[in-house]
Amino acid sequence: MPWGAIFRNRADAGRRLAAALDGFAATPNTIVLALPRGGVPVARPVADALGAPLDVVGIRKLGSPRHPEYAVGAIGEEGVRIVDTAAARSVGLGEAELAEVEARERVELARRLRSYRAGRERLDLTGRVAIVVDDGVATGATARAACRAVRQLGASEIVLAMPVAPPDWERTLAGEADTFVAVATPSNFWAVGQWYADFSQTTDEEVVACLDRGPRLSESETERPGSESPGV
Numbered sequence: 001m002p003w004g005a006i007f008r009n010r011a012d013a014g015r016r017l018a019a020a021l022d023g024f025a026a027t028p029n030t031i032v033l034a035l036p037r038g039g040v041p042v043a044r045p046v047a048d049a050l051g052a053p054l055d056v057v058g059i060r061k062l063g064s065p066r067h068p069e070y071a072v073g074a075i076g077e078e079g080v081r082i083v084d085t086a087a088a089r090s091v092g093l094g095e096a097e098l099a100e101v102e103a104r105e106r107v108e109l110a111r112r113l114r115s116y117r118a119g120r121e122r123l124d125l126t127g128r129v130a131i132v133v134d135d136g137v138a139t140g141a142t143a144r145a146a147c148r149a150v151r152q153l154g155a156s157e158i159v160l161a162m163p164v165a166p167p168d169w170e171r172t173l174a175g176e177a178d179t180f181v182a183v184a185t186p187s188n189f190w191a192v193g194q195w196y197a198d199f200s201q202t203t204d205e206e207v208v209a210c211l212d213r214g215p216r217l218s219e220s221e222t223e224r225p226g227s228e229s230p231g232v
Helices: 010-020 039-050 085-090 095-117 141-152 202-214
Strands: 030-034 054-056 059-063 072-078 081-083 129-133 157-164 178-183
Touching: 010 039, 010 157, 010 178, 030 039, 039 054, 039 129, 039 202, 054 095, 054 202, 059 095, 059 141, 072 085, 072 095, 072 141, 081 141, 085 141, 095 202, 129 141
Parallel strands: 030 054, 030 129, 129 157, 157 178
Antiparallel strands: 059 072, 072 081
16 A cells, blocks of 8 residues: 555455444444445444445535535535534635525435435434444544434434544534544544555445445445545
């Protein structure tokens, strides 16, 4: 692997995260929820290892039109909306323009959820232990939105699980989840992708394939070339 990388790809990250979550394997009401798109190939090995069902939690980042990768907030299912007003001001994003961004992202969120679930009903979270998985956490906006959506959907306990996160992530997200699990929290963290040898983009088709797979995958299947490349 390249120097500094911790994970070969998201499938590798998922297997290592599954090992860190081994204590939840005996919990019969556990469900694994992935943030699409990059979190889904990470969550698939976790769900397989725990023998738990897998679903997505609908979340979309709100980015500045002039700087799309710069998150000023996030939206989610159940009308969840989180805005970092300081971040929005820093890029000159006013309320009217932010509303336009949100409207576009809600349309895209609805489209993706229809595609990913392919007519299946969203899994009922009432009273369940929800393990929320992504490929990593940076600013925390999408993770925060995901936890709030999952809480509103009825989960009794939320475990926020990441392959990699900044050292202060538990403090930053305090109160959003009941338990925090990370494989690595490197001190020189600046971006999620820096810790992956392969951090290539995931397609909608790959997300659907992960969600459609059976309850168990072999080592060879999770390592199949091209099956591990995600990203939002």
